Amino acid sequence: MKMNRQVVLASYVSDAAKPENFAMSESAIPEPGEGEFLLRNMYLSMEPAIRGWVDGKANYFEPIPIGGVIRGPSVGQVVKSCNQDFVEGDLVYALNHWEDYSICHSEAILLEKLKPETGIPISYYVGSLGGAGATAYIGLHEVGQIQAGQTVVVSAAAGATGSMAGQIAKLCGCTVIGIVGSDKKAKLIVDKFGFDAAINYKNDDVTKSVMAIASEGADIYFDNVGGPILNAMLPAMKVYGRIIGCGMISDYNRTDNPNPITNLWEMVSRQLTMQGFLLPSYQKKVPAAMAKLEEWIRAGEINVIENITEGFVNTPKAFCDLMSGNTVGKALVKID
Amino acid sequence: MKMNRQVVLASYVSDAAKPENFAMSESAIPEPGEGEFLLRNMYLSMEPAIRGWVDGKANYFEPIPIGGVIRGPSVGQVVKSCNQDFVEGDLVYALNHWEDYSICHSEAILLEKLKPETGIPISYYVGSLGGAGATAYIGLHEVGQIQAGQTVVVSAAAGATGSMAGQIAKLCGCTVIGIVGSDKKAKLIVDKFGFDAAINYKNDDVTKSVMAIASEGADIYFDNVGGPILNAMLPAMKVYGRIIGCGMISDYNRTDNPNPITNLWEMVSRQLTMQGFLLPSYQKKVPAAMAKLEEWIRAGEINVIENITEGFVNTPKAFCDLMSGNTVGKALVKID
Numbered sequence: 001m002k003m004n005r006q007v008v009l010a011s012y013v014s015d016a017a018k019p020e021n022f023a024m025s026e027s028a029i030p031e032p033g034e035g036e037f038l039l040r041n042m043y044l045s046m047e048p049a050i051r052g053w054v055d056g057k058a059n060y061f062e063p064i065p066i067g068g069v070i071r072g073p074s075v076g077q078v079v080k081s082c083n084q085d086f087v088e089g090d091l092v093y094a095l096n097h098w099e100d101y102s103i104c105h106s107e108a109i110l111l112e113k114l115k116p117e118t119g120i121p122i123s124y125y126v127g128s129l130g131g132a133g134a135t136a137y138i139g140l141h142e143v144g145q146i147q148a149g150q151t152v153v154v155s156a157a158a159g160a161t162g163s164m165a166g167q168i169a170k171l172c173g174c175t176v177i178g179i180v181g182s183d184k185k186a187k188l189i190v191d192k193f194g195f196d197a198a199i200n201y202k203n204d205d206v207t208k209s210v211m212a213i214a215s216e217g218a219d220i221y222f223d224n225v226g227g228p229i230l231n232a233m234l235p236a237m238k239v240y241g242r243i244i245g246c247g248m249i250s251d252y253n254r255t256d257n258p259n260p261i262t263n264l265w266e267m268v269s270r271q272l273t274m275q276g277f278l279l280p281s282y283q284k285k286v287p288a289a290m291a292k293l294e295e296w297i298r299a300g301e302i303n304v305i306e307n308i309t310e311g312f313v314n315t316p317k318a319f320c321d322l323m324s325g326n327t328v329g330k331a332l333v334k335i336d
Numbered sequence: 337m338k339m340n341r342q343v344v345l346a347s348y349v350s351d352a353a354k355p356e357n358f359a360m361s362e363s364a365i366p367e368p369g370e371g372e373f374l375l376r377n378m379y380l381s382m383e384p385a386i387r388g389w390v391d392g393k394a395n396y397f398e399p400i401p402i403g404g405v406i407r408g409p410s411v412g413q414v415v416k417s418c419n420q421d422f423v424e425g426d427l428v429y430a431l432n433h434w435e436d437y438s439i440c441h442s443e444a445i446l447l448e449k450l451k452p453e454t455g456i457p458i459s460y461y462v463g464s465l466g467g468a469g470a471t472a473y474i475g476l477h478e479v480g481q482i483q484a485g486q487t488v489v490v491s492a493a494a495g496a497t498g499s500m501a502g503q504i505a506k507l508c509g510c511t512v513i514g515i516v517g518s519d520k521k522a523k524l525i526v527d528k529f530g531f532d533a534a535i536n537y538k539n540d541d542v543t544k545s546v547m548a549i550a551s552e553g554a555d556i557y558f559d560n561v562g563g564p565i566l567n568a569m570l571p572a573m574k575v576y577g578r579i580i581g582c583g584m585i586s587d588y589n590r591t592d593n594p595n596p597i598t599n600l601w602e603m604v605s606r607q608l609t610m611q612g613f614l615l616p617s618y619q620k621k622v623p624a625a626m627a628k629l630e631e632w633i634r635a636g637e638i639n640v641i642e643n644i645t646e647g648f649v650n651t652p653k654a655f656c657d658l659m660s661g662n663t664v665g666k667a668l669v670k671i672d
Contacts, residue, residue, distance in 0.1 A: 052605075060575075060605045226600060239396075245603045260596025264562060267581045268612035269388075269396045276604035281576075 039076030046331035127330030148173030206232035227259035245276030305329030375412030463666030484509030542568035563595035581612030641665030
């Protein structure tokens with residue numbers, strides 16, 4: 001009998017996530033009930049947000065319990081359906097779980113039925129055309145209110161969301177500065193993703209570097225990291241600037257001891273707006289964002305770097321590698 | 337010859353402001369030039385924001401230099417004019433200086449020509465009908481987007497701006513919780529200003545106290561203080577809540593060592609919006625705000641507490657008392 005392999009939580013993660021925090025499990029392949037359909041997952045999306053769900057604390061989602069299957073976005077194909085809107089063979093993106101087979105339904109978070117364009121790999125729909133791309137596009141437009149001619153700074157700029165945010169901001173007619181943690185990434189975001197400038201925060205003073213490039217400061221800061229880089233960006237913002245609170249990865253491995261922010265007075269002094277957001281709140285805006293991103297990708301105006309781990313059993317390692325900050329591009333697992 | 341008494345900066349303020357940081361000076365009464373008019377100041381408004389201008393550091397205004405006259409809002413009467421829009425006897429509110437006579441002009445920051453209503457004391461126009469009232473009204477409406485039925489938390493709730501913000505929020509149909517630093521102030525804001533509840537942050541856990549009163553948290557936090565109270569309010573906000581960044585008085589006496597904020601992850605997790613603002617950016621909204629506030633005050637729906645210091649020479653002491661946190665109501669100096 002074919003089984004459903006699953007990655008479950010073995011122990012709560014308290015600092016850096018380690019493969020030992022996870023365990024492999026097997027259960028029977030579930031049967032879809034009324035209104036449900038069964039997906040065979042093809043790609044799992046490795047995302048920093050998942051770190052916030054494995055520490056046993058309430059977050060915007062309930063914490064995953066010990067023994068619980070890890071929650072995460074995936075692209076899968078419908079193999080059995082009791083839902084007339086989803087038929088066998090349909091490709092679906094949604095917030096599912098780290099497992100071979102997931103039960104899904106019409107109200108699933110982040111649910112999108114995919115109609116892959118010729119020439120676009122399916123795997124793109126978990127990253128540049130999935131959560132990362134939609135988050136970047138919607139963050140810049142709905143939260144950042146991006147306008148041509150602005151200066152946009154993006155942190156974690158070599159990552160899945162950051163690299164998309166930078167490229168989208170360029171296509172919107174902005175000057176784009178990326179903040180990264182290595183010279184290799186700095187070169188990559190300029191050469192491959194077309195950023196106007198890159199700052200390696202491990203070598204350079206972020207505030208001074210931004211001001212040296214854009215003397216009036218940034219109109220928009222797309223913040224993926226929080227912590228010391230957010231602190232350094234606050235005095236590098238233009239009056240009335242907007243900070244898009246997308247993620248705070250610098251704190252995810254130290255949730256008990258988050259980095260202190262001491263420059264928040266700049267919020268008043270510079271009359272800044274900071275707005276945190278989560279993609280599911282903008283679900284209605286996703287199809288239009290994806291259509292635009294598909295158009296740009298097809299036209300070769302957006303470059304995508306994927307970091308594909310082969311084999312389901314390597315999922316915990318792929319996630320821990322992502323959280324180490326040493327990877328570039330969209331991290332995903334291809335299920336064998 | 338009658339002279340113009342002025343309060344000047346004797347030394348930069350580095351922590352708590354002390355009267356010795358200021359000195360009295362005298363100069364000739366200035367003559368208005370083309371387009372200018374001369375005001376005889378009647379009341380000076382003591383405001384925490386002034387603390388940010390006397391430490392020698394760039395802020396949203398240029399720092400006041402050693403020997404420079406202290407900048408601050410006042411209400412005065414036109415005594416000589418070379419500006420056809422302002423004639424002798426007109427009453428004017430504007431960002432002037434701590435002095436008997438100020439030169440003013442049509443482009444002065446915060447400028448309003450006053451038409452005092454019968455039965456409303458002139459002094460109200462430096463506080464409840466001046467910067468404090470306008471800041472509270474505009475902060476709640478333009479930044480907070482206040483709606484009836486919401487839960488609004490106000491810090492420094494016994495102060496000039498906080499007491500107005502709480503009363504305005506009540507008049508907008510909201511449940512209003514005030515945060516203060518003494519039991520005496522807690523009693524005052526409930527008894528005199530009609531807050532629904534008061535929290536003394538020196539005795540009570542702010543997060544737990546807010547959640548005990550409003551189990552879903554606050555829709556709006558009107559933040560006058562920043563620091564530990566802002567930190568405690570972040571986990572007490574409702575999803576999509578709005579934080580009005582009006583002031584951060586907890587840091588004004590320790591600008592070299594601001595209080596660390598460690599709960600900023602809540603911005604993302606709860607999808608909060610924090611927006612800092614300064615009243616001069618909303619100048620066009622001020623007349624409508626004042627008209628509404630005058631109506632409420634005339635109808636007895638807003639109570640005003642004034643903390644009037646008599647005599648120009650007592651201005652530095654009045655300011656330092658305000659910054660000590662031990663006063664209630666609108667601090668102002670009546671010029672003799």
